[in-house]
Each structure stands twice: as structure tokens, then as C-alpha cells.
Amino acid sequence: MRVTNNLIYDQSSRAIGQSNEKILKTQEKISAQTDIVKPSDNPVGASQILMYGDSTDRLKMFDESIKMAKSNLEYQEVALESLNGFMDRVRTLFIQAQNDINTQEDIDAIVQEISLINESMAELMNSRSADGSYIFAGTDTLSPAFIQDTEGRYLWNGNEGQKYAQISEDMRVPVTDSGKKLFQDIWTNRTFRTELLTGDVSLTAKVQSQGDFQEYMDEYYDPEVPSVNEYQLVTSPLVDDGSEPDSTLTQSDSKEDRDRRRSFFGEPGNYSITNSQGDVVASGSYRAGKPINFNGMSFLLQGKPGASVDFALVPPRRDNVLNEINRTLDTLSNEDSTYQQREEAFLNATASLNNAQQKIGEARSSVGARLNTLQVREEFSSANQLSNAVAQDRIGGLDMAEAATNLSMKEAALDASQKVFTRISNLSLFNKM
Template identity: 25%
Template sequence: MRLSTSWMYQQSLNTMISQQTALAATQNEVSTGNRINVASDDPAGAGQVVSLNHVIAANTQYSDTINSATTRLNTEASTLSSVNSVLDTARTLALQAVNGTLSDSDRKSIASQLSQIHDQLVQLANTTDSNGNALFAGTSTTKAPFLVGANGAVTYGGNDGQQRSAVGSGLQVATSDPGSGLFMNIPTGNGSFVASAGGANTGTLVVGSNSVTDFAAWNSGKAASGGGYTITFGAGGTWTAADAKGNPVLDSSGNPVGGTYSDGGSISFNGMTISMSGTPAAGDTVSVGTGGQQDIFSTLNNMISALQGGGSDTQLTNVMSRQIESIDQAQSSISSVQVSIGGRLNTVQQQQSVYQDLNVTYQSALSDVQGADAYTAISKLSLQQTALQASQQMFAQVKSMSLFNYLK
């Protein structure tokens, strides 16, 4: 078989080109640290790399969402702690205001402090997160959900929804709480009913603490009464009770409830007990209402109006007692939300820990599939360089060989 010179040249060239291609691939492997840089390097492994990268990207996105949710929840928790502190101050001032030794000037000074607390509370209710979104607007995009009117009344421009963030596949966590539940729709009284002294009372009767002592009797009586009662006092502290329709309230034996009240005592019927102090005048009344709500801003406004109104000590004490009950209900609502926020923060922190562990696992798997062994790759590169150099030297010798060299 004849071997032409051109054929030998072509074979040598093909060999060197093949070696240069392999050398370039190994150089890329060493420089990038990856065994798979293009799909042709390892089609099956390249498919695994794509899948693992998708999973890692999804986990990274969830981790970023968790970081944002954690920041928002921590901001809300901090804000509610400030709100609680402000309400503590308002409650303390309300208790100070009923001190009978205070002058009108002292009470107006307290009213001024409560006015500042009112403004501070509005500011806290309009707190925004790190992105400038209102914390307590529900899912509304309004920047300031709480607006103050000319008369000091506050209106809510948000909604009752909760913003949610996806912190995992199929797992969402609420990252906000609507201001309607925290600041506006606060139950009056003890949460079940509110007992208030009549505005036209002339005695010194003050309505104190009250509660439901028998919920079965309370619910039964409430249904029969139409939702409210009026207690009317006669001479010597005698009292009777009528329902919302004006009918006498009856006991379990069918007799009208009633009795005689004495200073510092209480009145009980239909599963509720109302503590009182002072002496009622004949004709004085106490009303019992159910299902009422009052926003916390109105509570402060009521306190301010009472302090500036110049009423009697008895009237002021009755007003302040009812407003203190509203503050207590507001703080109870805030406390429940704070507990909920703590649970949500615990959930997102656990999820973050899971994703951190998974990220380590997936990165390790990706390195196993895609990564190159540095020592093996460098050794391979050295061998390929030597082989290419040998091919080049051999080609240089072969191309100079010719019969004419020996015919000279």
C-alpha cells in the first residue's frame, strides 16, 4: 500500500487538532473547576446539573422571601410593643385623672398629654415596612390607612385582609394584620357587655368592674332580653331590672329580679355581676349593652372630652372607668396578635433553617455531578500538553524527510 506525503501530513494535522481540542477542554475544566461546562461534556450529567440549579434557585427565592417576611414581622412586633407602651401610659393617666384632689388645671394638663398620645398612636398605626408599605392596612395599598378628621375622629382606609408570603412549596405565612381588628373594632366593656351609669344620674354611683359569671345563664338571658338591660334604682338603694323591650327581668322562678344595693356592693342576675360604689339617687340608672365596639382613638377622645368638660368627680370616674375597660380590651387584642406573630416568626425561622440545610446538600450534590477533581484534571492537562508537544516535534521531523535528501 502506498502512503502519499499529503496523506501523512493530513493524518498528523488531524491528530494535533484532536489533541489541541482535548487540551482546550481540559484547560477549561481546570480554570472553571467544572467537569461539565457544556451539555456535550456529559449529556446525562448536564441534565442533573440543570435540575439541581432549578432547585437551588427556588430555595434561594424562598430564602429571600423569608428574609423579607421576617423583617416585616419583626417591624410589626416592635410597633405593637410601642403601641402597648403608649396605651399603658394612657391607662396610667386615666387612673390619675380620677383622683378627687386634682384641680381643673391638673385635669386639662392630663388631657393635653392624652392628646399627644392620640397623635402618637395615629403615627404608630400608620407605620410602614422597609418598602414603604403600610403595616396595618390589610391588603390595601394605601400609604396612610388611618386619617384624622377635623373633630379628631379617626377613620380607617384599609381593609380586613392579611398580606401573605410564600415561604415554601404550598406554605404561606401572614406577614401583616389589619388595623381594623387592632385599633378600630375593639369590644367595649369586658368583651361580653358594657355597664354604664346613666348620663342624667344625680347620685354618686360609680360602676366598677363587671364580668360574666355564668355563660349559660348569660347567653340565655341575653337572647330573651333583646340584647340589653336597664337597672333602675329607687329610694334606699332598691333596684329593679328591665330588658331592652322594657319588660321586667324574671328569675328562674318567674319572679322579677331586684333587691337592695349598698355602697361597695354588687348586683347580679342572668349570669352577670356588676360591682359598684357610691350611693345612687332615686331614679338613677345603669344600662347594660351587648355587642358594642369602639375604636381606640375614640377611647382617647372620650377621655380628653371628659377631662375638659368640667363634670363632677362621679361623672368623670364613670367615663374613665369605661375607657379604661376599652384600653384593656385593645391591649388584649394586641397581645393575641403578638402571640400570633411570635408563632409566625417561629415558622419562618424553621423554614429558613431547613433551606439552609437543603442548600448545603444540593450544592454538595451539584459539586459531585458538575465539579472536576483538580488533581486529576491538572495531571490530565500535563499529559495532554506533553502528548501535543511530542506530536508537533514528530511532525516537524517527518515533514523534513524526503528521498531527494539522499540523492543530493
């Protein structure tokens, strides 16, 4: 076989070109910092790297959702904490206002401070997140959660929906809470109404023990049949002729002694309480001027026995805690309000504050639990992304030291090939002639 110059040139040129391609490929791997630049380098490894990359991209997308959810919940947590602090301050001021040494000027100063706090609480109930959304308005986040009517009452203006954040393929977390549940639908102080039917007496009735009365309401109040909630209290003297034969009750030996005791302790008598069916639910003896207690309710009748009083359980009512506070402030601002009216106003406001703070406490616990869930999910996402990166590096990772060594060797081989090609291309028989 005759080796021609053209054959030698073609082979040398091809070898140099292949060396160049190897160098460029190695440089490309070093630049991309991966051993698999294109699928043909390692088809199976390339598909696995794409799979891990897609998983990481999904995790990063959920990370953005987690960040948004944490931001909303943190805004909500701050608002709830501030509201709870304001309510503690209002409660303290109401306790201070009940001091009998306060003048009306002192009361007015307390009313003014509570009014300012009430306005601050209203502003917190209409809190906005960083993007301007109302966080307590449900899903209608473009409108304020609460508005005021012409009489200054706070009304619910949102809806009861919740916004959710998708933090994984199978998990959603609520990022808002309805202000209607937290602030608007607050149980007010439960009470009852009375009407004096007969008897020359003065009647004072109030809830003496809110706990006992609430238990009784929970068990016996019937919202569907109002008549079931009606009762009658009847008092009667011990005997019709005014004598008191039972000395163990009166502890008297003569009529003069009995008269003196009656003027001091009050007229003795009996009482009975019947329900709407006529059944006696409570009975006993009492003295006029001393309270008759019945399941947390107290009836004080000043005068001789022989009176009848109708009373009924008032339907439980829900209202915004701010409205209940404002009603109490109106009572305190009225110089003509009686001690009993002010005491009742204090009780009403305190009951609403207690119930509102209970709701806020439950909401803060729920928000904290959700924030913990987001934190755990965020840590899980970071660990998964790290695991994906390790797997990708294990499959297509490039050993930079080895790649640099290979590049140097290939560059040296190319340089040698170029030198050999130069010498071979200069070979000619004419050089020997």
C-alpha cells in the same frame, strides 16, 4: 503498501489537532470548574445537574419572598411594641390623674401629655414599611389605615384583607394584619342605663364590678330582642305604717332608738328586681343610702324606700381606642365635670386600653410565630441549596489537581507530537543522495 509523505503528514496533523482539542476541552472544564461542560459529556449527569439547579433557583426565589415577609413583619412588630409601651404610659398617667390632690392645672398637664401620646399612637397605626406601604391597612396599602373626621374621631379607612407571601410551593404566610381588628374594633366599657320613675330619692348607679357585669352580659344580653334586656328595681318600706316589729332586723327596743338608727344608718326597706317578663330575679332587704348590688351593678338610693327604677343593659359597643382616650380627656379638661363623670371616664378608658393591649399582645404573638416560621423555612432553604450544590459537585464536579495534571500531560504530548511532526516532515531521499 507504500507510505507516502502526504499520508505521514495527514496522520501527524490529525494527531496534533486531536491533542489540541483535548487540551482545549480540559482547559474549558478547568475554566468552568465542572466535569460536564455540555450535555454530550454526560447526558444523564447533565440532566441531574439541571434538575438540582432548577431546585436551587426556586429556593432562591422563595428566599426573596421570605426576606420581604420578614421585613414587613419586623416593621409590624416594632410598631406593636411601641404602641404597647405608649398604652402603658397612658394607663400610668390616668392612674396619676385620679389622685384627689391634683389641681386642675395638674390635670391639664396630664391631658396635654396624653394628647401628644395619642397623636404618636395614631401615627404608629398608620405605619409604613420600607416600600411605603401602610402595614395595617389590609390589602389597600396605598391609603392610610386611619383617618380623622371633622370632629377629630379616628375612622377606619382600610379593609380587612391580608397580604400573603409565598415562601414555598405549598406554604403562604400572612405578612400584614388588619388595623380594624387590632385598634378599631375594640370593646368599650360595658354599662347600663337607668331612669328613676317614682320616689323622692336621689339615684347613683354604676358598674361596681366589671368582671361580674361582663359575665352577666355574656350570658343574658339578647341583641335580637331589646326588651329582654330591660329590668325594674322597686324598693318598699318594711311595713306600711312605719313600725318595725322584727327586732332582729332593726335591733331596737323603742321607737326613739329606731328613729335614731334610721337617721344614722338609713331607712330600712325591701327591694326586688324583676325582668321584662315580670319574674323576680333578685330580692332582699337593704337600708337607704346603702348600695344594692346586682351582678356587678350598684344602685345607691338616697331617700326613703318606695322608689322604682327602670334599668337596661346597654348594647356592647366597639370603637377605636384613641377615640375612647379622647373622650376621657374631654371629661378631664372640663372643669365642671363631676367626680362620678370622671370616675366613669377613667373606667371607660381603662377598659378600652385593656382590650386593645390584649389584641396587641395576641398580634405580637402571631407575628413572632410567623417570624419563627420564616426563620425555620430560611434555614431549610439554605440546607437544601447546600445539598443541591453537593449533589451537583458529586455528579459533575471537577478534581482541579487531577485536571491540572491531565492538562500538563496533554500539553507535553502535544509538544512531543509537534517535534516528531517537524522531524518527519523534513524527511527526504534527497537528504541521502
